[in-house]
Structures are given as structure tokens and as C-alpha cells.
Amino acid sequence: MKAFFGTFVNKVDAKGRVSVPAPFRAVIQGRGLTSVAIHPSLFESCLEGAGFDRFENLEAQIADSFGPSTRDDVAELIMAELRELPLDGEGRIVLPDEFIAKANLKDQATFIGQGRRFQMWEPAALATVMKAKLQRVTAALKPKDMS
Amino acid sequence: MKAFFGTFVNKVDAKGRVSVPAPFRAVIQGRGLTSVAIHPSLFESCLEGAGFDRFENLEAQIADSFGPSTRDDVAELIMAELRELPLDGEGRIVLPDEFIAKANLKDQATFIGQGRRFQMWEPAALATVMKAKLQRVTAALKPKDMS
């Protein structure tokens, strides 16, 4: 199965529309889908997306009970914020205002592929976390001396 | 089967009417139903709803954690307060006054999808419980990954 990979910076217009990168669209449409499923990340200031098929098991993770004891909080949190956004004729999606706010998006969004899913970041915020990630890796490789 | 997912805030008017979010209506009507079945949650200050089909064989769906004896009690408590609310021509339902009181609803209701069911909350109350839920999850499984 084709995977999401690569980095792409696209414009978010006044209507909240953003083009899904063509390679990502190819993955989606290669599965016969015409929409992307997106939700705000629980732990980071970004949006996470994939084909809707990736989220279909969420329903099963939520205990179909009337009591609070056996619930899966993670599945519930994601399900509550999950949205299915249809691709328009030009391959764009419309981001809900709450999503734009949660990811601190302004007029640009950076798409980064992560295999089975992709993320959308405010470009500067992504640069910051990527830099921190690189430093962690560097520190792990050179535990003794950083210079 | 299509599931309830996403978050939507709608107005509750002076007559107690509230629009069921269009995506939720699509799920209901996709099953050939023209009404929603709703009851106050036994343990939280919110309303829980779904297609009426969910409430058939109620005893079998109660969480196992309750044990056989209390299970019937739970089923009875739910059935006693369960209401079938028809959708009007514009996709709205009329909430009974007792339901509005039990969920502390004022002029707005937040619908959150949870797979097979959905819940209706007073917006501020939902924000509080979601925040608490996220903190529980963060503390419990932040080191783990979602994939």
C-alpha cells in the first residue's frame, strides 16, 4: 500500500481552504476514497489525517456500554473531534475554524507524511519541534561531547 | 455501518428545539429512521442518543462490569427515561423540559459523536470533562504512540 511521505507547504486561503498535496491525494484516491479524515492531535499543536479507513476501528475501541467504567478515553477524544473533509474538484479541503485555531494555522500549512498518516503544522511551529527532535537524536549519538 | 463522530454546537431555541447536526441525521436516515432515541446519562450531566435500534436488547448491552443483578436495574432506569423524538421537516428535535434540566442546557447544546451513540452537553460543562479526560490520558499513556 502506498504511504504518505514528503513535506509540502501549501497556502490556507481566506475561506480556510488548503490544497492537499498531490502525492497525498494519490494515496487517498488510490484507495477509492474522496475525502480525508482529520482530527487535532491530542498531544501536539497540529492536525493528523489519513483516509477514513484508518479510523474505522475507533468505533470498536469505544465500549458500547452505558456505564463509564470500560471506556477508552483516547478513542473517545479522537472520535469527538474527528471530521471527514471532502476533497473538492481541485483537491482542496476546508478546515473548520476550530482546527485552524488548535493548530495555530495562519496563512500556510506544512504537510508532513508519516507513513500511514500525515500531519499539518504551522510552518514555524514544525521547524521548532523538528529542531528539538534533531537535537535529541544528536545528543543520543554523541553522549559525551556536543562541540 | 456509519458512525457518529465530530463535534457540533447548535442553538436551543425558546421552544426547546435544537437542530440535529446534518452528519448525524445522515447516519440516522441512512438506517431508514425518522427519529432519534434519547435519554439522560445515568452518570454524567448530559443526554445520550442514537437510533432507536440501539435500545432494543438493552440488557445485553449493559457493561459486564455491573454484574447480572444490577444490569437489569440499569436497563430499567434507562428505559424509564428513554424518549423517541421525531425529527421535524428541518431536522430538529424538541427536547423535553426534564431533559434540558438534567443536562443543564441553556441556549446552546454541543453534540459529540461517540461511534454508536452521541451525547449532548452544555458547552462549558463538556469543556470541563474533556479537559479532565485529556489530562488522564496524557498522564497515563503519553509515552506510548497511537499507531
Added chain:
DNA sequence: GATAATCCCATTGACACCCATAAAATCCCA
């Protein structure tokens, strides 16, 4: 007949869909 419940229509604002443009990538053929 009075009160409540249901139905019907009107408004507005958001969104889906359509077309247009520019830039980049790809193709194609001499």
C-alpha cells in the same frame, strides 16, 4: 376554548461546486 405540540415558510450565512489563472512539471517530436 385554552394550551401545547407539530407543521410550514422566510431569512441568512456557510459551504459545495463551478470556472479562471498562473506556474510548474511533463510530454513530444523534430
Added chain:
DNA sequence: TGGGATTTTATGGGTGTCAATGGGATTATC
């Protein structure tokens, strides 16, 4: 292989349609 032609992509904008909401009319209920 070069360079023009074609296609794809990203983006901007207009417009019709539908969702959400408000208010009134009609019917049901007691």
C-alpha cells in the same frame, strides 16, 4: 537534446444550494 506544447498543480474568486435558525400558522389534546 532542445524547446515548444500540453497537462497537472496550486490558488483565487463567484454562485447556487443547503443547513441552521426564527417566527408564525395549523392541528392536536384535554
